[in-house]
Amino acid sequence: MTTKLLLTFAICRLIVTVGLTVDPSELLLLGVDGQLSVDPFEVETASLDFGLLTRAEPMAVLHPGSADDIARLVRAAYISSHGFTVSARGHGHSINGQAQTSNGVEKHVEVWGGELWIDVLRSTLEHGLAPKSWTDYLYLSVGGTLSNGGISGQAFNHGPQISNVYELDVVTGKGEILTCSEEKNSELFHAVLGGLGQFGIITRARIALEPAPQRVRWIRVLYSNFSTFTRDQEHLISLHGNPISGKFDYVEGFVIVDEGLINNWRSSFFSPRNPVKISSIAGNGGVLYCLEITKNYDESTAGNIDQEVEALMKGLNFIPSSVFTTDLPYIDFLDRVHKAELKLRAKGLWEVPHPWLNLFVPKSRMADLDRGVFKGILGNNKTSGPILIYPMNKSKWDQRSSAVTPDEDVFYLVALLRSALDNGEETQSLEYLTNQNHKILRFCDDAGIKVKQYLPHYTTQEEWMDHFGDKWDQFYRRKMEFDPRQLLATGQRIFNPSFTSSTETVSPW
Ligand SMILES: Cc1cc2nc3c(=O)[nH]c(=O)nc-3n(C[C@H](O)[C@H](O)[C@H](O)COP(=O)(O)OP(=O)(O)OC[C@H]3O[C@@H](n4cnc5c(N)ncnc54)[C@H](O)[C@@H]3O)c2cc1C
Structure with missing residues (x-):
């Protein structure tokens, strides 16, 4: 049919x-x-x-x-x-x-x-x-x-x-x-x-x-250790061949170099009454990593959703006190960024310059990127926007297409989605962010990290x-x-x- x-x-x-x-x-x-x-x-x-x-x-x-x-x-x-x-x-x-x-x-x-x-x-x-x-x-x-x-x-x-x-x-x-x-x-x-x-x-x-699907269980958990974070992400994407119940439906993540960004424009997720003070679980070098996962379900599977999620999360090594869960209709999950867009538009913060940098990074060099970029070039700065980080399986990309990906079975998207603001803060200016992008690309080049730009x-x-x-x-x-x-x-x-x-x-x- x-x-x-x-x-x-x-x-x-x-x-x-x-x-x-x-x-x-x-x-x-x-x-x-x-x-x-x-x-x-x-x-x-x-x-x-x-x-x-x-x-x-x-x-x-x-x-x-x-x-x-x-x-x-x-x-x-x-x-x-x-x-x-x-x-x-x-x-x-x-x-x-x-x-x-x-x-x-x-x-x-x-x-x-x-x-x-x-x-x-x-x-x-x-x-x-x-x-x-x-x-x-x-x-x-x-x-x-x-x-x-x-x-x-x-x-x-x-x-x-x-x-x-x-x-x-x-x-x-x-x-x-x-x-x-x-x-x-x-x-x-x-x-x-x-x-x-x-x-x-x-x-x-x-x-x-x-x-x-009708509904989505949406979970965020925090890590202070980068290699634990990426190991868990890589484990989760290795489950792609499993039956539906044996894997999450969505695996992303982001870097938190600045506490304010836990609630970033991509989606307002954490409640302002959130009992967990991010600074109280401060990570190594002040940097935290957030794993974001979802499990889809509908009426017929609603009875099992709690057990399925629990079973999938059992082997993960996140900070135990840092589990944030929400539940919403499928369309609301998929359309989550638009809600944030409307808020930013209302504040005049959407139509500003966006010096975005999207990199595909080979899995084997992610630890170097963490040291050199997240804890190095970006460390101690307000970051002016979310930094996404999640792995993908190269086998799911048809090599006959024109798209270009790194030469490893698993590679990461590292997306610096920053907005330039004309607010007098030098670290948020277009010039500063553009220079930082150049520094990041130069760092990768000098360190021999064979990144490929996405949206090049x-x-x-x-x-x-x-x-x-x-x-x-x-x-x-x-x-x-x-x-x-x-x-x-x-x-x-x-x-x-x-x-x-x-x-x-x-x-x-
Ligand atoms: C807020 C925001 C969030 C984003 N999130 C993601 C994301 O999560 N994942 C992701 O992969 N990307 C994401 N992007 C990037 C997005 O996929 C690209 O910028 C894409 O090009 C935008 O589509 P558009 O319709 O605006 O294309 P345009 O900017 O209008 O065009 C992009 C390019 O494609 C060409 N093009 C457009 N239409 C056609 C067509 N019909 N046939 C042939 N060529 C065409 C244009 O000539 C141009 O070269 C995001 C962008 C923004 C602004």
Whole structure:
């Protein structure tokens, strides 16, 4: 049986932007079904992203009415002598201007590339189903996360979102609309997944679903010893092959270098009446580590949830007095970051620069990173945002995709999700945080820690070649095949590192 749900097209979210060297009246002759806009407000809005670090003003913005609209625009760019470029814009949540069968039953949903994951969730829940693999934040577009990876605490078990896609429709850089999957146009399929928008614009995705759980038991426990913390995390993700009852559904964690961050913007979890004073269990060097785990359940399994959780936690070595538990509906857990977003927005603390740094770190070098970064470079500082740290299994990543991960079976996400504040505190300024990011990258380089950036940002082609390593030749060959005129997603600055904003881009959402 195949469950096929058709979601409404969120067409207005698929924007395409166009460069200065083309006369907008030429574009109007394209005769698109959607709306092509040169409205200064729209153009200005499309020129910024979540990072607020770069600005790239497009010439025009297309809200396509169909995949054909996108194909028409890309074809026009492909044959144009003016050399304008085209970039998909999902929800503009890039940091550095990059947008400028289970049991023989395959359940899936067909979604528009510009659809937000929160809307995918709401629609599938109506049918008692939900995607398997998530990001922490759901106000991101399907095309945007599939162009990177799409990771959260489920990735150790289900793999990233790019491992949970059956089929795509893609408008290539030649303006062709191609359907691709493992079986059909497979080179394009693997290229596009984790492909940073370089090979085509995803207009439709067929996403794997599972029966949706109803509730979530959400637990946080603290550690003062880093190796105990990572040993427990690694044990938990090694259980991925176990039956559902024999593993947690989500494994994440974060570093607490600053007590205030126990309640960070990712989610308000600890009660203000929390009886445990964090400073009373101060760790080694003042740094604590928080393991975050969940167990999903529904009415039929509610009777066993306490015993299942207890059995799974038995072998863990956290600080005994530091167990924090809450219980909530599945959708509230998945949408947890949005609640914090609304609070930050109300205080004017959301639309600030975000010099984020996301690293994939090989398991064998995590202790070095702890010494050099958490207790070294970041030690004794207010950190201006959460620092996530959780392991994943490389076997869950399809090596044929364009995504790049370290060369070890287990690697960690270390995500420094910091916001720059203009509050007079030097340690929270954009300049200070950016310098610290550089110091961290230099430390890894000097110590020979072979990290890979997730949501990568580089300024030279040498750095990009180094990032892709063995995969560079394939990445380059795929670019020549699917976008030979290098029209797509120039904001990533891979094939056009000297690309400067404001002159030549077109972003589609
Ligand atoms: C608050 C917040 C929380 C986040 N949490 C997570 C997380 O938990 N896990 C995680 O993995 N990531 C996370 N991210 C990062 C996020 O996945 C990426 O920034 C992603 O690119 C954002 O999607 P978007 O729709 O905003 O894409 P955009 O920023 O609009 O685009 C990103 C890139 O993808 C390209 N692109 C966009 N749509 C398409 C398409 N349809 N086809 C082809 N290329 C396309 C663009 O051209 C651009 O190069 C988070 C980001 C924010 C701001």
